[in-house]
Amino acid sequence: MTDTATLERTCEGTTASLELTHALTQTLYREARLLDDEHYKAWASMLAEDLHYHMPGIETRYRRDKTEQVTDLTRMAYYNDSKPEILKRLSRLETGTAWSEDPATRYTHIITNVEVELTEKADEFRVYSNFYAYRNRNERDEDSLIGNRIDIWRQVGNSFQLVKRRAILKHNVMLSKNLNIYV
Numbered sequence: 001m002t003d004t005a006t007l008e009r010t011c012e013g014t015t016a017s018l019e020l021t022h023a024l025t026q027t028l029y030r031e032a033r034l035l036d037d038e039h040y041k042a043w044a045s046m047l048a049e050d051l052h053y054h055m056p057g058i059e060t061r062y063r064r065d066k067t068e069q070v071t072d073l074t075r076m077a078y079y080n081d082s083k084p085e086i087l088k089r090l091s092r093l094e095t096g097t098a099w100s101e102d103p104a105t106r107y108t109h110i111i112t113n114v115e116v117e118l119t120e121k122a123d124e125f126r127v128y129s130n131f132y133a134y135r136n137r138n139e140r141d142e143d144s145l146i147g148n149r150i151d152i153w154r155q156v157g158n159s160f161q162l163v164k165r166r167a168i169l170k171h172n173v174m175l176s177k178n179l180n181i182y183v
């Protein structure tokens with residue numbers, strides 16, 4: 001598994017070529033479309049076997065409180081999953097008993113501010129992005145999730161696989177009734 005420290009932005013990060021940046025940006029757009037269209041098997045094929053998908057729960061604290069909330073994996077997290085755990089979550093949707101998905105939720109993911117940096121591994125790339133994820137179900141249930149992500153994507157042949165994602169929500173309080181969305 002890629003060390004958590006490899007996700008941290010450094011001043012020494014080497015910007016990737018325009019061609020590589022374009023290819024990874026298109027990969028992020030494809031991922032968003034697959035999630036919007038609920039093509040979860042195709043999305044899961046974009047996930048590396050050694051995936052770590054992390055969305056920490058962050059408390060509002062005064063600046064003087066230096067408690068590490070983002071990288072400490074022992075703290076509360078909305079997601080702190082491996083690929084098998086994500087596949088288990090996805091398989092639940094196929095059972096017909098996932099009440100939060102009947103009737104179906106409508107999703108839109110918007111990805112922006114994409115930056116790509118090289119890493120110490122020739123086939124892995126650090127990708128920064130911002131996201132806006134909107135979902136609507138029933139007549140009046142609407143949720144918006146806004147935040148940023150730091151990913152590690154690995155080149156496998158002519159495509160890329162997600163190795164690590166840290167998604168940071170910009171909400172002080174999660175008001176959603178459930179969290180059946182990937183960002």
